[in-house]
Amino acid sequence: xxxxxxxxxxxxxxxxxxxxxxxxxxxxxxxxxxxxxxxxxxxxxxxxxxxxxxxxxxxxxxxxxxxxxxxxxxxxxxxxxxxxxxxxxxxxxxxxxxxxxxxxxxxxxxxxxxxxxxxxxx
Numbered sequence: 001x002x003x004x005x006x007x008x009x010x011x012x013x014x015x016x017x018x019x020x021x022x023x024x025x026x027x028x029x030x031x032x033x034x035x036x037x038x039x040x041x042x043x044x045x046x047x048x049x050x051x052x053x054x055x056x057x058x059x060x061x062x063x064x065x066x067x068x069x070x071x072x073x074x075x076x077x078x079x080x081x082x083x084x085x086x087x088x089x090x091x092x093x094x095x096x097x098x099x100x101x102x103x104x105x106x107x108x109x110x111x112x113x114x115x116x117x118x119x120x121x122x
Contacts, residue, residue, distance in 0.1 A: 007034065008042035010054055016062075031060040 004010075008023045011032055017023035024042045026032055032039060034046060035053045046054065056063030067075070 005045050005048075006042065007032065007039055007044040007046050007054070010046055010051060014054055016054070016056065026062075031056055031062055033057040033063075 007027060008020060011017050011023035011026060012020050016032070017026050027042045027044075028040055030038050030040050033055060034044070034050050038057045038059075057065070059065040061068040061071070066072075
């Protein structure tokens with residue numbers, strides 16, 4: 001009977017953790033709350049009335065809180081890549097404009113009588 005009231009067991013049985021061991025880690029890392037109270041003791045005896053109130057803490061990354069370290073790092077890297085891509089495209093567009101104006105200058109400057117007939121610059 002006591003095994004069914006331990007917070008560690010209930011977190012696993014409720015499907016919040018992949019295993020009993022995972023449940024223990026989540027509890028010790030303060031990801032689990034009972035009611036409004038964050039509990040970090042795996043052997044905490046949960047009252048039967050409180051069993052339905054076991055969930056992830058609001059401050060936990062699993063409960064909609066701040067993203068974890070790895071996710072924050074991935075988001076930062078993705079933002080940099082997007083910014084670099086936008087900068088590269090803007091630079092490429094400027095380069096295309098410069099190239100096209102150069103082509104216009106090359107075809108329009110110094111036409112001799114010969115090149116006007118053939119349509120080529122010398």
